Amino acid sequence: MELDADFxxxxxxxxxxFTERDVELLEAIREHGSLNKAATELERSYSRSQQRIVELEDSFGQLVKRQRGGSGGGGSTLTENSEQLLGEFARLEAEFTGLTEVEETVFRGNVIYRDGELGTVETDAGDIRAIVPSVTDDVRVAVRSDAVTLHAANSVPETKTSARNQFQSTVTDIVDGDRLAQVMLDIDADTxxxxxxxxxxVKTLELTPGDAVLATFKTAGTRAYPVNPPYSE
Amino acid sequence: MELDADFxxxxxxxxxxFTERDVELLEAIREHGSLNKAATELERSYSRSQQRIVELEDSFGQLVKRQRGGSGGGGSTLTENSEQLLGEFARLEAEFTGLTEVEETVFRGNVIYRDGELGTVETDAGDIRAIVPSVTDDVRVAVRSDAVTLHAANSVPETKTSARNQFQSTVTDIVDGDRLAQVMLDIDADTxxxxxxxxxxVKTLELTPGDAVLATFKTAGTRAYPVNPPYSE
DNA sequence: GTCGGTTATATCGATGAGGAAACAACGGCA
DNA sequence: TGCCGTTGTTTCCTCATCGATATAACCGAC
Incomplete structure (x- = not known):
């Protein structure tokens, strides 16, 4: 079985x-209109759920407008503040999920030049500018496949751009997905x-295996990390 | 106090x-050369730690080479397999950390066209091609600041590129960081x-406030996510 | 005023993760 | 052969989280 990244x-x-569990509770309240029904539906105890809401509101401000007594016995609805919190959480989760799903290419190398948090990593594919860790020179550089931009090889040399990593490459294979495609590029390295x-x-650039293409990616979006977390201190 | 994204x-x-807690255990074993000392150093019980190792090895294969008896009573060292697992975990954490630290611009909009998992989102900044959710048209589009590439405005129109989102913009401000800078761009929208x-x-492109610049980012790296239905259903 | 379903609150019990302690087995080494 | 500091294993305990239950307070509708 494969290694499965999660978070x-x-x-x-x-x-x-504020966690996933709290999201479920708030959404159930929105759906059912009462904290009681929400807890029942989620098969949680009402008392714990109610206490959790109070605890959350202590830090996050009012999340649930609760009415005790009244028409139908009362009920609860979410505040606008609560909706914003849910939106923020959804965004975060979507981003994390994106990270775990996207392929990336990893190059092993050494930091041969440093300039603050940035640096140049020497790999068998050539030098790569990236954000480098300060603890060690022995690093791996991860390049996310959705961060790599392709350009027609015969286009003007891309000097006037903020993408500081540029590689002339040859298309070796195109793996078609649903509406996306993974383009495998030979950049004269093992990987x-x-x-x-x-x-x-793929169509616009008329990509087919064997074609030359310019691949670029940004320094700011490229991160190096230690090969082995140093046991210093 | 500010909302703080974590994972x-x-x-x-x-x-x-395999979690952060396991990382600490393995690294302590590497540092101290014995499971016993590692557990003691981490102020954990030896028995639990040993059981945890066995449990992990059940799924992940051998992680710790343990010797009972012998010179110095024995000891434990990490396997190559273990080091790879630690490396993979470090990479994942680095990516997640990067995500929580990078600014992003969020546009609210509606999906006006769908093509499988991709789609076009109409925002006040114009149309944005992105990966869109299938459940709703009411979305927000998040654009990571480290995914936006800048090009000189007078450069050839970028038709031959895989960056499908392109915006002519004006630099309004440049916020200098250590070695990186956040360039704020007016793209004729609220945000x-x-x-x-x-x-x-910044130097290469000779960027100063007021300058025109072409900003591009890829569809594959841009993700839309549902806005929570405020009070529907 | 009564009804009914809700919120609010306290107490007890179940569950699971991890710690404490004890002890056997191990195997180089003097 | 005995020593010593490991690994392996078991039993019991602690603690935190959550469920289960009971009870009171609430208030619009009838």
Whole structure:
């Protein structure tokens, strides 16, 4: 079985952690109109759920407008503040999910030049500008396939751009997905660089295996990390 | 106090989750050469730690070479397999961390065209091609600042590229960081687009407030996510 | 005023993760 | 052969989280 990257997203505020579990509770309240029904539906105890809401509101401000007594016995609705919190959480989760799903190419190399948090990593594919860790020179550089932009090889040399990493490459294979395609690129190294582009781009650039193409990616979007976390201190 | 995005990274295999806590244990073993000393150093019980190792190895294969008896009573060292697992985890954490630290611009809009998982989102900044959710048309589009590439405005129109989102913009401000800079861009919308680029790029492109510049970012790297239905259903 | 379903609150119990302690087995080494 | 500091294993305990239950307070509708 394959190694499967996963995560638990959280939003912290004043020491309280808003988690996936809280999202479920709030959404159930929105759906059912009462904290009681929400807890029942989720098969959770009402008392704990109610206490959790109070605890969250201590840090995050009012999340649920609760009415005790009245028409239908009362009920609960979400505040606008609550909706914003849910939106923020959804965004975070979507981003994390995106990270775990996208292929990336990893190059092993050494930091041969440093300039603050930036640096140049020497790899068998050539030098790569990236954000480098300060603890060690022995690093790996990860290039996300959705961060690699392709350009027609005969286009003007891309000097006037903020993409500081540029590689002349040859298309070796195109792996078609639904509407996206992974373009495998030979950049004269052991590892192939992968670029995730739309099928539209494949057509526009008229990409077929064997074609020359210019691959670029930004320094700011490229991150190096230590090969082995140093056991220093 | 500010909302603080956080996460717990995990690597799953056969139902067992490798977490930050396991990383600490393995690294302590590497540092101290014995499971016993590692557990003591981390102020954990030896028995639990040993059981955890066995549990992990059940799914992930041998992680720790343990010798009972012998010179010095024995000891433990990490396997190559273990080092690779640690490397993979470090990479994942680095990516997640990067995500929580990078600014992004969020546009609200509606999906006006769909093509499988891709789509066009109409926003006040214009149409944006992105990966869109299938559940709703009411979305927000997040553009990571480290995914936005800048080009000299007088450069040839970028038709031959896989960056399908292109905006002619005006630099309104440049916020200098250490070696990176956030370039704030007016794209004729309420929200300013932020591009994170190196100081080198700022110089190369001779960027100053008021300048025209072409900002591009890829469809495959742009993700839309549902806006929570405020009070529907 | 009564009804009814809700929120609010306290107490007890179940569950699971991890710690504490004890002890056997191991195997180079003097 | 005995020593010593490991690994392996078991039993019992602690603690935190959550469910289960009971009870009171609430208030519009009838």
């Amino acid at each position: 638990d997203a959280k939003l912290d505020k004043s020491g309280v952690r 192939e660089l992968i670029a995730l582009v739309t099928q539209t781009s | 717990d990274a995990k690597l799953d295999k056969s139902g067992v989750r 300013e687009l932020i591009a994170l680029v190196t100081q080198t790029s």
